[in-house]
Amino acid sequence: MEAFGSNTREDRIRSRRERIQKRKDAKASDGQPRALDADGIAEGVSEGKRQTQTSLAHIDRVKATSIEEVTTIRINADNRENRRRISEEDKRQDRLRRLQEEAIESGKRNAAVEMRWQELMGYNMPQELLRELNMQRAGCEAIISSKDSLISEFRLELKGKDEEYVKSLKQQGEDITQLISRMRKQYQDLQTEYASELGQIEEAFMRERDELLSANKTEIDSLFDRRRQMEIQFMELKQEREEGYAEEIASLRVKDAEDYSKLKIKLETDIQTLEQQLEEMRATYQLNTEKLEYNYRVLTERDMENSTTLAQQKRKESRLKDALANYIQKYNTQDSKHKQVNQELTDEYRRITKQYKDLQNKFRHFEVADNDRYQQVWDMHAEECSVLVEKMLQADEIIHSQILGWRWEPPTEDVLAKPSKKEMSETKTEEQLALEGTVQEKGPVSKKKLKVMLGMLCNEAEFLVDQSTRDQSSDTNSQVLEADSILKALSIENEKDVERLLGYFFDTTTDEDEDSDGEDQSQKDPLGALRKTCKVKDGQVVATVRKFVADRAEKQSDDGAMQVQAASMAEKAAAAQRTKRRKEERKFWQRVANVVPPKTVRVWNALSKAMEKYENVVKERSAAIEEVQSLENQNAELKKLMNQYLSADVNDELHVPPTQVIRLN
Numbered sequence: 001m002e003a004f005g006s007n008t009r010e011d012r013i014r015s016r017r018e019r020i021q022k023r024k025d026a027k028a029s030d031g032q033p034r035a036l037d038a039d040g041i042a043e044g045v046s047e048g049k050r051q052t053q054t055s056l057a058h059i060d061r062v063k064a065t066s067i068e069e070v071t072t073i074r075i076n077a078d079n080r081e082n083r084r085r086i087s088e089e090d091k092r093q094d095r096l097r098r099l100q101e102e103a104i105e106s107g108k109r110n111a112a113v114e115m116r117w118q119e120l121m122g123y124n125m126p127q128e129l130l131r132e133l134n135m136q137r138a139g140c141e142a143i144i145s146s147k148d149s150l151i152s153e154f155r156l157e158l159k160g161k162d163e164e165y166v167k168s169l170k171q172q173g174e175d176i177t178q179l180i181s182r183m184r185k186q187y188q189d190l191q192t193e194y195a196s197e198l199g200q201i202e203e204a205f206m207r208e209r210d211e212l213l214s215a216n217k218t219e220i221d222s223l224f225d226r227r228r229q230m231e232i233q234f235m236e237l238k239q240e241r242e243e244g245y246a247e248e249i250a251s252l253r254v255k256d257a258e259d260y261s262k263l264k265i266k267l268e269t270d271i272q273t274l275e276q277q278l279e280e281m282r283a284t285y286q287l288n289t290e291k292l293e294y295n296y297r298v299l300t301e302r303d304m305e306n307s308t309t310l311a312q313q314k315r316k317e318s319r320l321k322d323a324l325a326n327y328i329q330k331y332n333t334q335d336s337k338h339k340q341v342n343q344e345l346t347d348e349y350r351r352i353t354k355q356y357k358d359l360q361n362k363f364r365h366f367e368v369a370d371n372d373r374y375q376q377v378w379d380m381h382a383e384e385c386s387v388l389v390e391k392m393l394q395a396d397e398i399i400h401s402q403i404l405g406w407r408w409e410p411p412t413e414d415v416l417a418k419p420s421k422k423e424m425s426e427t428k429t430e431e432q433l434a435l436e437g438t439v440q441e442k443g444p445v446s447k448k449k450l451k452v453m454l455g456m457l458c459n460e461a462e463f464l465v466d467q468s469t470r471d472q473s474s475d476t477n478s479q480v481l482e483a484d485s486i487l488k489a490l491s492i493e494n495e496k497d498v499e500r501l502l503g504y505f506f507d508t509t510t511d512e513d514e515d516s517d518g519e520d521q522s523q524k525d526p527l528g529a530l531r532k533t534c535k536v537k538d539g540q541v542v543a544t545v546r547k548f549v550a551d552r553a554e555k556q557s558d559d560g561a562m563q564v565q566a567a568s569m570a571e572k573a574a575a576a577q578r579t580k581r582r583k584e585e586r587k588f589w590q591r592v593a594n595v596v597p598p599k600t601v602r603v604w605n606a607l608s609k610a611m612e613k614y615e616n617v618v619k620e621r622s623a624a625i626e627e628v629q630s631l632e633n634q635n636a637e638l639k640k641l642m643n644q645y646l647s648a649d650v651n652d653e654l655h656v657p658p659t660q661v662i663r664l665n
Contacts, residue, residue, distance in 0.1 A: 016060055020053060047211075051204035055197035062193050066186035073179050080171070084164075091157070102150050106143050113139045325467055332466060378585070385592045392595060399607065411595060446506075450498065452534060453505045454483040460541040464489040490549065500552075504544050505536050 116136055123129045393410065400408035457464075458479050469485040492498055536544045596604075 012064060013057075013060060017057070020056070046208055048201065048205040048208045051201050055201055059190070059193055059197060062189060066182075066189065069182050070179060070186065073175050073182070077172070077175055084168075095154070095157075098150065098153075102146060106146060109139055109143045109146075113143075324463055328463070328466060382588075385589075389592060389595050396596060396600060399604070403607065404603070446502075449502060449506050453502055454486075455479070456505070456534075456536065456541050457486050457545070458482045460539070461486055461545060490545065497552075501548055504548050505534055507533070507535065 113136055116132065116139075120129065120132050120136070123132060397408045400406045462482070465482045465485045466489070469481050487498070490501070492501060
């Protein structure tokens with residue numbers, strides 16, 4: 001054991017030194033391995049690091065010695081336990097051998113006793129029967145005494161084991177006390193060694209610090225000397241450069257004077273050339289003036305011709321206005337007629353929509369009632385199944401823990417976890433969300449933008465004003481009446497339609513604050529800034545109004561399709577929810593049906609077969625017990641008959657009556 005402990009300690013020390021050497025080699029600046037000194041430390045290492053490595057090696061040796069002292073106690077305890085187990089195994093084998101020998105000997109004696117019982121039935125004389133019975137009793141007592149002696153020996157060994165156990169506890173207590181004392185001693189020794197080595201390491205680092213300070217001071221002094229020499233050299237070079245720069249400036253002055261003379265001569269020549277070009281341009285301007293006068297006379301004659309054409313166009317405009325008035329009258333007649341038809345169709349559409357909503361409400365009512373009834377039936381069956389599952393799990397626990405003696409584990413997941421009712425009862429369907437919708441109300445319509453838009457409509461869409469409005473309008477309120485007539489012609493009846501039309505003229509994202517800023521900037525024309533931001537230019541008002549009417553008609557036609565599409569989406573969402581709910585319910589019933597895994601079912605089948613065999617054995621034992629009871633009854637009857645025979649009067653006539661030889665109870 002000492003050799004084993006020594007080898008282990010040496011191996012640990014050697015491996016620790018190898019690790020230290022590897023770290024030193026890795027930190028080496030040149031990347032080459034360094035030579036080692038007598039203590040196994042690389043050469044060239046600082047004094048502080050050298051002392052640190054030496055202290056670590058010394059601490060490791062102290063630790064190894066302490067570990068060896070502590071390990072010795074465990075090794076001795078292991079040896080004692082090993083010897084005890086070997087001795088115990090020898091004793092156990094001896095006990096088994098003695099039990100086997102005693103069993104063989106008892107078997108032989110039992111066989112001899114059993115064989116003698118059959119011979120007893122052939123004896124008729126009471127004296128011989130008594131003698132044989134005494135012999136049988138002696139044999140039985142010999143068997144019992146053999147077993148009693150073996151039992152007493154085993155009891156003595158058991159008592160010896162108790163004493164040995166007490167001694168072992170005492171020895172273990174002593175080992176633990178010794179182990180604690182050695183551990184305390186190890187702690188104190190390590191504390192002392194650490195303090196000592198720490199002091200030595202600190203002294204080594206202080207010496208190394210003093211050496212570094214002196215070396216750094218010497219290096220700094222040399223650097224200051226070098227800096228002073230460099231400053232002197234720099235001053236000399238600077239003086240040389242300044243002299244060179246002065247010479248270069250003088251040469252540049254001479255050169256610039258020559259260049260100035262050349263440039264002056266060149267500029268005087270250019271002035272003469274430009275004066276000649278000026279005279280040429282004056283002649284050209286005189287010629288252009290004569291041409292412009294001729295063009296003015298031509299344009300005057302053309303203006304007179306345009307005045308004649310304008311009079312003709314005015315007469316043509318009056319004729320077109322008369323035709324427009326006729327067309328407007330026809331339009332008003334057709335418009336009133338179509339508005340009445342549209343109103344009738346709207347009322348019919350509202351009535352059908354109301355009936356459709358009533359039908360939807362009835363459908364939802366009956367659907368909720370059916371779902372409640374279905375949920376009640378489902379809960380009733382789920383409750384019954386939960387009772388059956390709990391009984392089955394209780395039976396499985398009893399079988400595992402009481403019959404099989406296994407540790408029972410409940411199912412890993414919640415078998416009776418019901419599907420979530422949140423999606424069935426609390427959330428709204430997609431159809432309700434589609435029918436309800438959310439409309440975000442916008443802010444009030446900008447009055448300034450509206451004024452600009454109506455002014456543009458009155459200027460370029462005057463044909464939309466009916467004749468009666470034209471007759472009633474005066475100079476003061478003509479624009480207001482015309483704007484009202486134009487809005488009626490476009491079927492604009494509420495503020496929402498006005499805001500939609502305003503979106504075709506202006507960018508609705510601009511704020512009223514921006515308009516107010518424009519007013520501050522242009523106080524003379526407050527609406528000038530808004531006219532500049534208008535998206536519709538002059539001459540595009542009629543096209544914009546046509547686009548608005550077409551988009552509104554298309555939107556009205558798309559509203560019905562959107563409602564149908566929303567209803568279809570709602571039905572699809574409801575079908576998807578029903579499918580998801582049915583899937584969760586199927587998973588629930590599958591979990592309930594498979595609460596007992598196939599492995600447990602196989603165990604139950606095997607247990608059932610074993611219990612059937614056990615039942616057969618119990619039945620056979622019951623039959624054997626009944627047979628023994630029958631034999632005991634027969635023996636009692638035989639004893640009763642024998643007592644009758646022995647108490648008969650004929651026995652008084654015998655010289656040796658049986659009552660003096662045998663007594664039967």
